[in-house]
Amino acid sequence: MANYCSNYIAIQGNKEDINTLHERIEKSLDNDFVCFTKLLQKDEIKDYYTELGTRWFCIDLDKTDEETLTITGDSAWSPALPLFTTLSKEFPKLHIEYDYEEGGCDFGGWAEISNGECNDNCFKYWEYHSIRDYHLFIMKVFEDELPDVIETSYEPEGTAFFQYLKEDDKKKFLENYQAEIKTRA
Known part of the structure; x- marks a missing residue:
């Protein structure tokens, strides 16, 4: 297929x-x-x-x-x-x-x-996605990928998208990831 x-x-x-x-x-x-x-x-x-x-x-x-x-x-x-x-x-x-x-x-x-x-x-x-429309890329990462990373317990830095985030967005992503992990603990 x-x-x-x-x-x-x-x-x-x-x-x-x-x-x-x-x-x-x-x-x-x-x-x-x-x-x-x-x-x-x-x-x-x-x-x-x-x-x-x-x-x-x-x-x-x-x-x-x-x-x-x-x-x-x-x-x-x-x-x-x-x-x-x-x-x-x-x-x-x-x-x-x-x-x-x-x-x-x-x-x-x-x-x-x-x-x-x-x-x-x-x-x-x-x-x-990061090149063509960075704003849409960020929305996809935070809305679609962040919950998946949390659910699967992947290390954020090892995901396919993480390297294409700008430095400030990497920080935000990691902060959101850590905050969500703490609320689930």
């Missing part, structure tokens, strides 16, 4: 290209799964991971406005960066911003894709 990679994609460009791509993606969907041969207008795909980046892609498609298309969804193991790089060759006026994360395989990142070029920025899962 595949690990699910979460994908958040914003495609911006002129109205005509957005409409054409939106229609093609809609016609390629089968129960929210992208049929890659229909989308790419190919008879067959020889190597899914090389050509597409993933074996399957289940999406929600939203035409945010006349010049923006938003795609969210899950793919198998990794993001579909090669798929969108290929599409960007066909639609060179479109700009694609692509965020992805897969906590089970410990990675996350973002890419900017246009004109058949993909500028990918991939990091370890928690490092990605």
